[in-house]
Amino acid sequence: MSLSQSISISDSHPADPLRQFTKRVGVATLVLLGLWSLALWLTPYEPAAADFLNRLAPPSAAHWAGTDHLGRDIATRLLYGAGWSLGLSLAISLTGFVVGTVVGILAARSGPAGDFAVMRVTDSFFAFPELIAAVTFAGLFGPSTSNLVIALMVVSWMKFARLARALTLSLGESDYITQARLNGLSSRLILWRHLLPNILPSLLVLWTNSWSRTILSVSGLSFLGFGVQPPSAEWGAMLLDGKAYMQTAPHIMIFPGLAVLLAVMVINLTGDRLRDLMAGKT
């Protein structure tokens, strides 16, 4: 097992579909990031620059997605909004990923009593639905971007802890870990060399799921007024702006919603593909 492991990790098998997929996703991400920065650089508008002569203008050659109630260019705001919506949720879900994985591995390796205690704490946090925790926290401590991020981070790690614990426990009984232990490898070496590389792919699939869910939460909470506050160009906050002008200028609320839908869908499909590839491989 450890032999085949080292082979699949090295570059000697370019036909390995999982590796190919990872490379493709990497290239696609770089291309998208490049296009995004290019667009930010090329756009003639500022995200917060009001132009009262051009309020509520429908999409045109000058304003590809029209303008909003203050005459700001919606396409430009969508570009800046990607930083808010995707960036914040990326940071939140990565925090959950790291913290949850550490907690889960600790629980699995700390004996039955410690495991029970850690997992009941995890369950207690798990009981609070994300949105309710975030509304309560951000509402009581004052709606702001930082309070939204704190609230969502606090409830982001439990799924990772559960999965990391379950995977660690089941791997701990596997033959090659026993073999490694019998060979006298230190538990730290086993953790880094054998355990982590084997549980990471499943956690990565969960992470794509968590990232896309967090995008929905961040923009949803901003839409409800508990998150990123206008005039910041977060997609949910932009939707909130558009809600009042639905009858006269529906384009204000069409594009930000479409952006959320597309972003979440792309991340979900990537995660699904990753999961399918892993299932086919093992």
Place this chain on the structure above:
Amino acid sequence: MKTLLIRFAGLLAVLFGITLITFTISYFAPGDKAEAIAHARYPGDFGIAPEVLQGIREEFNLDAPFFSQYTHWLADVMRGDFGVSYSSRTSVWVIFVDNLGETVTLTLTSLAIGLAAAFLLSAFAVRYPNTIWDRGAVIISSIGAAMPSYWLALLLILGVSVYLGWLPAYGTGTFAHLILPAATLAFWVMTSQTRLLRTFMLEAYNQPFIETLRLRGIPEREIFSRHVLRHSFVPTLTMIGLDMASLLEGAIIVELTFSRSGLGSLLAGAVLSRDLPVVMFLVMFFATAYVVINSVIDGVQHLCDPRNLKRAKAS
């Protein structure tokens, strides 16, 4: 029996953890609680005397250390005394019961419609693989998983209320007010459950006993209705339990987007007006409901599996 006891102890520990987390949030919430109570008691009076505030602090034990306040509050909660709303000065329990109906109506209506639709869609998808039904089910469920429900709500309002003028957009009260919110939430239920039901049914089809039934000449229709459905029932039950939280979250978003009354609007209003007793009760209610529902489903699932029944009878 022993596993049952350990599970029960775990449930109690989690419920205890929920109260601790809830209290911690409200303890550290900014703002003077005595002032909030005073403003509720003497509305319109902006120059509240320091002695009055001090009196309130003593009455509500607000100067006591964290742990002492927590145990006092916990004792009240255990006795079923959830306190009095700061803003309306009625019992939190009464306010909760007043608002519960709207949310339950919305949630159950959407759950019933969404599940029925999901069931039909996935049954067609599995019975007729590689047809438009199958592809459609997959496409709809991946769109549904990515669809922001507040945006869907706005689109429905735009199409049905603004352009067609068929249904009221905002508010509560009549049956017409329920249709759009229920449709929004039901769409989410349908898409998320179609995805799962389809997988569970396909898994059931791949079980060896299905092949045996086929060889015995059982008609395909009966195999599906008597065996595949039953087999996919247990995992579906689990997923509904796990999705309960998302369903409640969905209900809250939908309530706020459509300006409906209900627990979601109650929570948002209470949070913004710092009505701490209401906030604490609602947060605890949602968390406890989630935990209890999942424990019950765990139990039902245990009973649904014939292997466990046999074991229970043998011992």
